[in-house]
Amino acid sequence: MPSVDIGTFSIGDQASLVLIAGPCVIESAEHTLAMAQAVRQAAAGASLPAIFKASYDKANRTSVDSFRGPGLEDGLAILSEVTRLTGLPVLTDIHEVAQVEPVAEVCDVLQIPAFLCRQTDLLIEAGRSGRVVNIKKGQFLAPWDMRFAADKVASTGNNRILLTERGSSFGYRNLVVDFRSLPAMRNLDYPVVFDVTHSLQLPGAQKGASGGQPEFIETLACAGVAAGSDALFLEVHDAPEKAKSDGGNALRLDLLPPLVEKVSALAKLVRSW
Numbered sequence: 001m002p003s004v005d006i007g008t009f010s011i012g013d014q015a016s017l018v019l020i021a022g023p024c025v026i027e028s029a030e031h032t033l034a035m036a037q038a039v040r041q042a043a044a045g046a047s048l049p050a051i052f053k054a055s056y057d058k059a060n061r062t063s064v065d066s067f068r069g070p071g072l073e074d075g076l077a078i079l080s081e082v083t084r085l086t087g088l089p090v091l092t093d094i095h096e097v098a099q100v101e102p103v104a105e106v107c108d109v110l111q112i113p114a115f116l117c118r119q120t121d122l123l124i125e126a127g128r129s130g131r132v133v134n135i136k137k138g139q140f141l142a143p144w145d146m147r148f149a150a151d152k153v154a155s156t157g158n159n160r161i162l163l164t165e166r167g168s169s170f171g172y173r174n175l176v177v178d179f180r181s182l183p184a185m186r187n188l189d190y191p192v193v194f195d196v197t198h199s200l201q202l203p204g205a206q207k208g209a210s211g212g213q214p215e216f217i218e219t220l221a222c223a224g225v226a227a228g229s230d231a232l233f234l235e236v237h238d239a240p241e242k243a244k245s246d247g248g249n250a251l252r253l254d255l256l257p258p259l260v261e262k263v264s265a266l267a268k269l270v271r272s273w
Helices: 029-045 074-084 098-106 118-130 143-154 181-186 216-226 253-272
Strands: 002-008 009-011 018-022 050-051 090-093 109-112 132-134 161-165 192-195 233-237
Touching: 002 132, 018 029, 029 074, 029 233, 029 253, 050 233, 074 090, 074 098, 074 233, 098 109, 098 118, 109 118, 118 132, 132 143, 143 161, 143 181, 161 181, 161 216, 192 216, 216 233, 216 253, 233 253
Parallel strands: 018 050, 018 233, 050 090, 090 109, 109 132, 132 161, 161 192, 192 233
Antiparallel strands: 002 009
């Protein structure tokens, strides 16, 4: 399976497990930089490469009254500072074609949200940027059908593609992970990311906001690594109960270092088989 290079490391092809972590949304410059430093330290402690993630805009919040973020211009300025001060590559979401060019000037990985994984114009424009494109599998999509989403990006000549599992709709306000999807998507010849925390989301379950089941984060993270994930995606927050987005499924920051050490050891074992 081909690997994808990001900065000084690679994802896929039996390379080291990569940690993708950060808060759901940019809440402030100070908070974002503090979280990025914590992610960097946790990953370094377990000898894992890391990518920092945070969104400048959450365009698919449950309620119109929900906090969305600082917006494109201010958000990108903060993410630029993250890279300058920590050296970490940065991942963020794009929602519209017009956002691709300015985001690609700052961020290393352009992420296609799950609900937009079939949006042809967005996928093609992301591919044209030359940046790594991380496509989240829609909650409604079979894993083998991600081939068509990846083909849209690859049609531009850009094969720097990651495919992300984040759970599938299971009745109302619930998700379930079919771990067969990880090897199924790896068979498409792209590295696979497992989004642990969004897989534990309970969409719309908190009266206009999403809930979650963070007590199962460690279980799913270990299962995803055992199933062959090339990277783990975790939303983390120092005070999930106060988070402005997705606090219900976020990992508490002080639990990140021990979890990262555990999955790092497990990944080394899996890769030695």
